[in-house]
Amino acid sequence: MxxxxxxxxxxxxxxxxxxxxxxxxxxxxxxxxxxxxxxxxxxxxxxxxxxxxxxxxxxxxxxxxxxxxxxxxxxxxxxxxxxxxxxxxxxxxxxxxxxxxxxxxxxxxxxxxxxxxxxxxxxxxxxxxxxxxxxxxxxxxxxxxxxxxxxxxxxxxxxxxxxxxxxxxxxxxxxxxxxxxCDRARYLALMDNLGARLGVGRAAAPRDGPTAEVSRPSCRVLAGAVYAEGL
Structure with missing residues (x-):
């Protein structure tokens, strides 16, 4: 169980x-x-x-x-x-x-x-x-x-x-x-803070808001900001 x-x-x-x-x-x-x-x-x-x-x-x-x-x-x-x-x-x-x-x-x-x-x-x-x-x-x-x-x-x-x-x-x-x-500045700050906790870096972030689509399977999408190991 x-x-x-x-x-x-x-x-x-x-x-x-x-x-x-x-x-x-x-x-x-x-x-x-x-x-x-x-x-x-x-x-x-x-x-x-x-x-x-x-x-x-x-x-x-x-x-x-x-x-x-x-x-x-x-x-x-x-x-x-x-x-x-x-x-x-x-x-x-x-x-x-x-x-x-x-x-x-x-x-x-x-x-x-x-x-x-x-x-x-x-x-x-x-x-x-x-x-x-x-x-x-x-x-x-x-x-x-x-x-x-x-x-x-x-x-x-x-x-x-x-x-x-x-x-x-x-x-x-x-x-x-x-x-x-949140506004964009605070949104990116949240992403960077979470990325730091996970030991990853922000590879890209949406220009117009927190929604994004990616096709790279090696990337994790965290509410729109793309994080990838080693970037």
Missing amino acids: TRPDHVLTVLRRNPDLARLAAGSFDFDLDRAEHVEEVRLASGAPLRVVAGDDTGGTYFICADGAVLYASSEGEAGLIGASMEEALEILFGLPGWHDYTDLDLAADDEALEAVFNRTEDEIRRSYGPELDADRSTLLSGLGLLRLPRRELLRRLQESLLRTEPESTVQVLSRHIEFSVTPS
Whole structure:
């Protein structure tokens, strides 16, 4: 049994945990279907595991990474594993609104954004958000990490989304953007920072934005900027 299956099995076998995940964090095992039949452009296996109340869907890829696809045609990797994805979902409820946050912002500014979002969730549908989070993390054996660290992991996962992770609806290609919204200067800075972490250099970057197509199989596409070993 793989580790992703273990985490999901624990969640599926515990109705109370599943209810908390669906209620306060909008990760609903009962919504494990997409609005349309989909597949990866690469042809690799793609398994639906949960959905949210907007029609979005969570998938597990063949390598264990978790891909989120919205009902509006946006898609991107949100974690290298189901464990990491759930730590992000439970630690950063409302994560959809954080993809364009600047990691260079000071802690006070970031915490203000996080707190504002969580206060809205508590008022709207998750009054026991903090207790529910603690119960889920403990019950699933997940880590409670600083929110800045979770944000960094989320944004770096999105930036690792490659063309092979493109979601197709039957034979129709879905156009999507997975790059945190930002101006060109900040976008390139994000690319260079991630490239430095991966030990690679930026070979090329899109002139007009974060979307690019390449045919060189030796290159990795990180949200539009092309990185290649040794360049």
